[in-house]
Structure formats: structure tokens, C-alpha cells
Amino acid sequence: MDVNIINGRVWINGNLEEANISINNGKISKLTNKENIQEADETIDAKENIVFPGFVDVHTHLRDSEFSYKEDFDSGTKAAIAGGFTTILDMPNTNPPITNVAELNNRQKRANNNIFCNVGFYCSPVNANDINELKISNAIGYKIYLHKPFPDQDLSDKNLIEIMYKIKENNGILAIHAEDHNWFDGIIHTNEAEIKAIKRITDLAKLTKCKIHFVHVSTKEGLGIIKQNKKELDVSCEATPHHTILNTDKIKGREYYCEPPLRDKENQESILNSIIEGDIDMIATDHAPHSIQDKKEGKPGFSGLEITAPLIIDLYKKDKITLKRIYEILVWNPIMRFGIKNRGKIKEGYIADLVVFDENKEQIINVNKFFSKGKNSPFDGMKITGSITKTIVNGKMVFDGKNIINSGMGKVLQNQLDF
Numbered sequence: 001m002d003v004n005i006i007n008g009r010v011w012i013n014g015n016l017e018e019a020n021i022s023i024n025n026g027k028i029s030k031l032t033n034k035e036n037i038q039e040a041d042e043t044i045d046a047k048e049n050i051v052f053p054g055f056v057d058v059h060t061h062l063r064d065s066e067f068s069y070k071e072d073f074d075s076g077t078k079a080a081i082a083g084g085f086t087t088i089l090d091m092p093n094t095n096p097p098i099t100n101v102a103e104l105n106n107r108q109k110r111a112n113n114n115i116f117c118n119v120g121f122y123c124s125p126v127n128a129n130d131i132n133e134l135k136i137s138n139a140i141g142y143k144i145y146l147h148k149p150f151p152d153q154d155l156s157d158k159n160l161i162e163i164m165y166k167i168k169e170n171n172g173i174l175a176i177h178a179e180d181h182n183w184f185d186g187i188i189h190t191n192e193a194e195i196k197a198i199k200r201i202t203d204l205a206k207l208t209k210c211k212i213h214f215v216h217v218s219t220k221e222g223l224g225i226i227k228q229n230k231k232e233l234d235v236s237c238e239a240t241p242h243h244t245i246l247n248t249d250k251i252k253g254r255e256y257y258c259e260p261p262l263r264d265k266e267n268q269e270s271i272l273n274s275i276i277e278g279d280i281d282m283i284a285t286d287h288a289p290h291s292i293q294d295k296k297e298g299k300p301g302f303s304g305l306e307i308t309a310p311l312i313i314d315l316y317k318k319d320k321i322t323l324k325r326i327y328e329i330l331v332w333n334p335i336m337r338f339g340i341k342n343r344g345k346i347k348e349g350y351i352a353d354l355v356v357f358d359e360n361k362e363q364i365i366n367v368n369k370f371f372s373k374g375k376n377s378p379f380d381g382m383k384i385t386g387s388i389t390k391t392i393v394n395g396k397m398v399f400d401g402k403n404i405i406n407s408g409m410g411k412v413l414q415n416q417l418d419f
């Protein structure tokens, strides 16, 4: 054996069990009790903490390239493993943007050997005819920003329908930033802007039957439309920790700006309840790092990779959410929805992507301790219960609760992997 993980409370088949995990060649090779454990080169002591399949984030902005001053592959994927994420999906609104096969291949090549966790790459297609080849090039999903198209990206119904038919034909998934700028009130991103955009896309999905994923849903009414259509359409949605936990009744100000913006208490509570009850399929960080200066100038979003899972564990400690639900929203639903192979279970034969967390360890969120270059968070200074104590990627421990200890373990995700 290469590695044994001992003394953990291990998430197996929906329960916590006292089991030892043996890892060989990056895969889980055996689950045993103490008596039957075989010798290994390395032993990791989980110290009675919870051992879970590694968390998966379907919405990360790793930046890099021209935006490396905000974040790069190195700092972004270090932030991911420090937050317990073993797989993340990278958004295409980089500079240059990922809108074609050449840029997608370039980005994957640059990431290779330079990432600490597994990364899948989205592409934002300008042309429906590119989609066959994008799939072959391992685009993990397709992303459209309805309010901010890329140059030459025609988002008329006609073109969107063509794109959706092609994605459907390739059994892909279309992630939508649902805001319609015609409904903005000056610079204000209104609730209506989100509601109208969700309505428009669900109507187009009825026609095309394309698989849709709505990113960062923030309004009760928008969510209501998704809920109504879940039986008829292949549709899912995510929420961010900030839209789930924070509202404008409590905090206001430029430093809290994101898109869509934080909403009032009624909307926020409906997001939280839908996370708990299951109408929202997953939590996603929308990790959007910025320099201090960019944030001062009003750039939207915050760093989220290092705090999202601890914030959800804090909800568990407050008896608001179950461990089963945490598994669904941070592991299994993202994996199933985006077709990620061979990961997400602690089971013999699965790839050993694991996270160990201490659900009783308190921490005060401190942006200055982030591995991310983006030292911004509306949660800065908040005291929560829940800490990541170890992260294991592809069979190797990469984070020990304090430090990054192994580099280059991450892989670029491919659509087809051997099992």
C-alpha cells in the first residue's frame, strides 16, 4: 500500500463509519477495520475527524493569463485544497476569454503540471459549430453570460437555440448566468433582471431540451420558475455561500458588491431553505478573486474557495443542515451533473480524492491568511465552527490543515477516463 488513513470517521454509503482507508496508485484499494490493515509507506492520522469524499466546486474563476495579478493557477488551486476542494471547474471569462478550441487547449496546457487540485474547464461558445470539437477537447461544460456576451457572441434567441441544440446533441450541459440587462435599473441588477432571464432560458430549454444549469440563483421568484420546471426539463441550479447566508438588511456597501448582488432577507431565506430542502442542487463558491484596488473600483465578487465548506459545516453545527445534504450539495450532485468520472465516493476502486474536517474546531475567517491572491470576503472576521484539517488529491496528501505539502497533484479533467 502507498498510504493508509487511520482513525477517521469515514463517510461510507451515507453513514459515518470507523474504517481505515488504504490507497494504492492514487485509488482507494481497501476499506478495513483496525485489525486487518496492511502496512503502508505512509500513514495519515485523521484524529477522529470526519473523512469525506473531496468537495467539488462547479464555479471557480482561476483567472491566470492577463489576470494573474488577481489569481493564477498556483494560488487559486492552493486556495481550493485549503478549502477542501479536490476538483473545481474553471470559468471562461478570462483574458483572453475561452471562446474557442484553440484558447481552451492553450489554457489546459498551461494548467497542466501547475495545479494542486483537479480542474475542468468551461468554454463559452461563440459559434454552435465549434461545440463538437470543444467536447473532444474536454470542455467540461458551456457557459453563457446573458448580460455580458463576449465579442462576436450573438445571444439572440436564434443563435442561443442553435447553441442549445448542439449542446444537447453532444450530451453537454449549458451553465447560464441569468441576468437580462434590459431589466437593470441604471447600474442596479434588479430582481426582475434575474427572473426574466430565467424565464427566457427555461422557455428555450422547453424547445431544445438542452440540459441547463443556472449559476448563482439569488431570487425567490427566479428559483420558483426553476422549481416549477424541474419535472419537465433537465434543469439544475446552484447558490453561493454569500447569497445563502448574507442579506442586505444586515450589510450594505461597495465592498460587498457582487453579481447578482446580495438580496433582501426574504430572498436570502428562500435560498437557504432551498439548499436545505433540496430545490437548489448544489453550493458553488463563485470564487471571484480581485486585487484590493480592483475591488475598490467596484469589481464584482469575492474569494470563496477557502471558506465555503467551513461555512456549510458551521450550518451543520447549528443544526440547520444534515451531513447527508452536505454530501449532496458539495460532492455528489456536482459530480453527477457535470459527468465527472470515478470520483465522489469512498469506495474501493474510486480515485482517492478526500477531505478531512473537524466539525468542532472554531476559526475566525481572516482574508489575510488566504492562499488566494484575492483578499476579499464579506465573511472576513466572522467566527465559525468547522475547519479543513487535511486534503488528499489523487491519493496524495496535499494540505495538512496549515500548509501545502505536495505540489502538482492535480489533473486536467477529461470527459472520458478509465476506471
Ligand SMILES: [Zn+2]
Binding pocket: 059, 061, 091, 286, 288
Ligand atoms: Zn462567476
